[in-house]
Amino acid sequence: MKTILVLIATVLLSVSVYAEDNKNDKNVKNTAVTEAVRKVNTVDISGSVVDNKSNESLAGAAIFIDGNKYYSDLDGNFSVSDLKPGKHTVRVELISYQPSEMQVDLQKDKEINIGLIQE
Numbered sequence: 001m002k003t004i005l006v007l008i009a010t011v012l013l014s015v016s017v018y019a020e021d022n023k024n025d026k027n028v029k030n031t032a033v034t035e036a037v038r039k040v041n042t043v044d045i046s047g048s049v050v051d052n053k054s055n056e057s058l059a060g061a062a063i064f065i066d067g068n069k070y071y072s073d074l075d076g077n078f079s080v081s082d083l084k085p086g087k088h089t090v091r092v093e094l095i096s097y098q099p100s101e102m103q104v105d106l107q108k109d110k111e112i113n114i115g116l117i118q119e
Contacts, residue, residue, distance in 0.1 A: 041084070041085070042081070042082045042083060042084060042085075043083050043084075043085050043106045043107070043108055043109050043110070044079065044080065044081045044082070044083065044109045044110075045065070045079075045080050045083060045088075045090075045104065045106060045109070045110050045111075045112065046077070046078065046079040046080070046109075046110075046111050046112075047077070047078060047111050047112040047113050047114060048072070048075070048076045048077045048078070048113050048114070049061040049063070049072045049076045049078065049092055049094070049114045049116060050076055050113065050114070050115055050116070051097075051115070051116060051118060052115035052116055052117045052118075053117070053118065055115075056076075057072075057075050057076025057077075058072060058076045058094055058097070058116060059072055059073065059074045059075070059076055060072060060094065061076070061078075061092050061093065061094040061097075061114075061116070062092065062093045062094065063078050063080070063090065063091070063092050064089075064090070064091040064092075064093070065080055065083065065088055065089070065090055065091075066083070066088055066089070068080075083106060085106055085107050085108075086105070086106065086107075087103055087104070087105050087106075088103070088104050088105075088106060089101065089102075089103055090102050090103075090104055090112070090114075092114050092116060094116055096118060096119055097116040097117065097118050097119060098116065098117045098118075098119055100114055100115075100116055100117075102114075
């Protein structure tokens with residue numbers, strides 16, 4: 001009798017583990033499909049921020065896109081991923097420079113160069 005109970009418990013445990021593994025595989029596949037669909041429906045914007053007069057790159061410039069803040073790197077470059085296609089307001093600020101604001105219509109990945117004027 002004890003052997004039969006151990007055998008039944010083992011079978012039930014095996015079925016439970018198999019069902020859980022199968023469920024996790026489906027979740028991984030669904031997540032991958034969702035990520036792929038999201039990536040198709042987004043665009044990226046990149047570019048550089050430079051001094052309008054000397055054409056020198058400006059590190060640490062604050063770039064605001066749809067209320068989110070990003071910064072230019074040491075070479076004045078920036079990159080923002082996963083934006084929704086459509087119109088976006090891009091505002092760039094840096095101490096001792098006049099702020100710059102522009103509207104961009106993103107339907108595909110785009111590169112923009114922004115020149116700031118020193119005050």
